[in-house]
Structure formats: C-alpha cells, structure tokens
Amino acid sequence: MKINLTSVYVDDQDKALRFYTEVLGFLKKHEIPIGTDKWLTVVSPEDPDGTELLLEPDGHPAVRPYKEALVQDGIPLASFAVDDVHSEFVRLREQGVRFTQEPLKMGPVTTAVFDDTCGNLIQIQHSA
Template identity: 80%
Template sequence: MKIYVTSVFVDDQDKALRFYTDVLGFVKKHDIPLGAARWLTVVSPEDPDGTELLLEPSGHPAVPPYKTALVEDGIPAASFAVDDVRAEFDRLRELGVRFTQEPLEMGTVTTAVLDDTCGNLIQIVHSQ
C-alpha cells in the first residue's frame, strides 16, 4: 500500500495553483472540472508519477474551523521534503513567502514553516 493522493484545503483553487506551481515549484497533474470546483492536483517535478497533492476547496462547513485551529496552534497541514531547508527558506523568502517558523535544527532534522496564502501552514523538512 502507498499514498496515491493527499490533500490540503484551499480557499481559492486558482490562487493555490499559482502558489504551489509558480512559487513552490510543483507541476499541475490533473485539472478536471467538477461543477463549481475542480479535481486539481500537483506533483513534484522530480516524481511526476508520485504522490499527488489535491488542492481541495474549503467549501465543507467543517473545514474553516479546522483550518483556523491548525493555524492558530501553528500546526502544518502538510510537510514537504527538501534537499536544503536553509537554501529553500532563502529562495522562498526572496519570492515574498511569509514564514511562521524560520529554519530550526532538531538533531538530524531541520524544519521551517511557511504560509501558503490559502489558509494553511506548510512545513518544509530535511533529515540527514
């Protein structure tokens, strides 16, 4: 068994697609209309057949309180592996990305947490 699709709830699918592709560097995999929303996924360009991230609309009534609680408690909605957290932090900061946690070394793991502009905190991580 392996993870095929995972998701983050986003306030605006178009805005999320721009952020996740133009800023974070993912590539669009699927964009299928489903009424007012879309089945919209992105993948890593390094693994185009790997796990897809669904940019899922936040329309369900349970989603806004859930997202708010996570953000207020500083809990990331997702975690993405990078080769060098400090380099990625610097690159993203140059692009105007707001971080809620600067790079932090915790033993063999380094993390940082960013705001995806769509209502989520996202962790970037590298483990040695």
C-alpha cells in the same frame, strides 16, 4: 500499499495553483471541472508519476474551523521534503513567502514553516 493522493484544503483553487506551481515549483497534473470546483492536483517535478497533492476546496463547514485552529496553534497541515531547508527558506523568502518558523534544527531534522496563502501552514524539512 502506498499513498497516491493527499489533500490540502484551499480557499481559492486558482490562487492555490499559482502558489503551488509558480512559487513552490510543483507541476499541475490534473485539472478536471466538477461543477463550480475542480479536481486539481499537483506533483513534484522530481516524481511526476508519484504522490499527487489535491488542492481541495475548503467549502465543507468543518474545514475552515479546522484550518483556523491549526494555524492559530502553529501546526502545519502538511510537510514537504526538501534537500536543504536553509536554501529553500532563502529562495522562498525572496519570492515573498511569509514564514511563521525560520529554519530550526531539531536533532537530525531541520524544519521551517510557511503560510501557503490559502489558509494553511506548510512545513518543509530535511534530515541530516
């Protein structure tokens, strides 16, 4: 068994696609219209046949309060592995990404947390 799909709930799929592809560097995998929304996924350019991230609309009544509570408590919705948190922090900050936690070393793991502009906090991390 392996994970093939996971979701982040977004307030605007087109805005999310731009952020996740143009800023973070993911690749669009699927964009299939479903009514007023889309089945919209991105993948890592390092693993284009790997786990897909679904940019899922946050229209369900339970989702927005859930997202707001996580953000208020500073809890990331997802965590992405990077080779070097410090260099990704610099790269993303130069593109205007707002970080809520600058790089922080916690034992063998370094993390940082940013706002994805779509209502979520996302963590990046690497292990030493």
